[in-house]
Amino acid sequence: MASADLPAPRTPEGRDGLAALLAHPERAVVALDFDGTLAPIVPDPDQARAHPGAAAALSRLAPHLAAVAVVTGRPAGVAVRYGGFAGVPGLDHLVVLGHYGAERWDARSGEVHTPGAHPGVTAVRAELPGFLDRIGAWSGTWIEDKGGRAVAVHTRRTEDPDAAFEALRRPLHELAESHGLMVEPGRYVLELRPPGVDKGVALAAYLREVDAGSVLYGGDDLGDLAAFAAVEDLRKHGTAGLLVASAGTAESPPEVAERADLTVPGPEGVVALLDALADALE
């Protein structure tokens, strides 16, 4: 049963995706990015927390669905803590795919499975402060240490975050390449991490694992486009999918909203959508 509060996707594929979720929720997966989608963007990544209604909305929705997952660039354990996802009734089967799918936390076990430190990341973590000094990175450029699987360089707190970001692109690509890493660009952040997995690879594998009949994926940033591509590919092969952009601020990458079937205003809009879906299914 549809709810009056459910927004209508603007594409036929999106409308099919929503219809499939509502018709057969027991086969549907809802997968969401963390920063910018479930959690409002803030200047300090350590201060990011899920929207106050996020865990509650997910916990209302999850019992009706095949699965709920969070797919994030964060270490899985960090997303679990900042999301307040552990021990929430209804979220006892939640899965968090962290580090773009390299790590996995399962609510069932409470454990994180990680491939462990990557030697290239270990080397870059040591080299990066001196490297940024040498290339004259803008004042306010800041290194986020994400453990052994990635290191992120942020420009949000510089005087000109766009210029500081552009100035870093090439040198960081060269540094990453010299250590067998890749650069994942995001909102005023360039992340150096091992290649081989992305949100699309991780999402597609998870959907196969749970034998999903349909999927809703929501994201806000460039790293989410790989997951969008995975859903677009599944749609070509008969699995219905709804792509949701969490957008609406000047810094939201336009590519995300352009590719989405439905755009909602940031984490507030995402939580309202989850609640509307739960209303429709209850």
Ligand SMILES: O=P(O)(O)OC[C@H]1O[C@H](O[C@H]2O[C@H](CO)[C@@H](O)[C@H](O)[C@H]2O)[C@H](O)[C@@H](O)[C@@H]1O
């Ligand atoms: O895949 P996500 O869940 O979206 O995580 C991607 C990166 O997000 C974080 O950075 C972003 O959020 C910060 C806190 O709001 C913000 O300050 C920063 O400008 C954004 O780019 C995080 O810090 C990264 O490690 C993640 O890779």
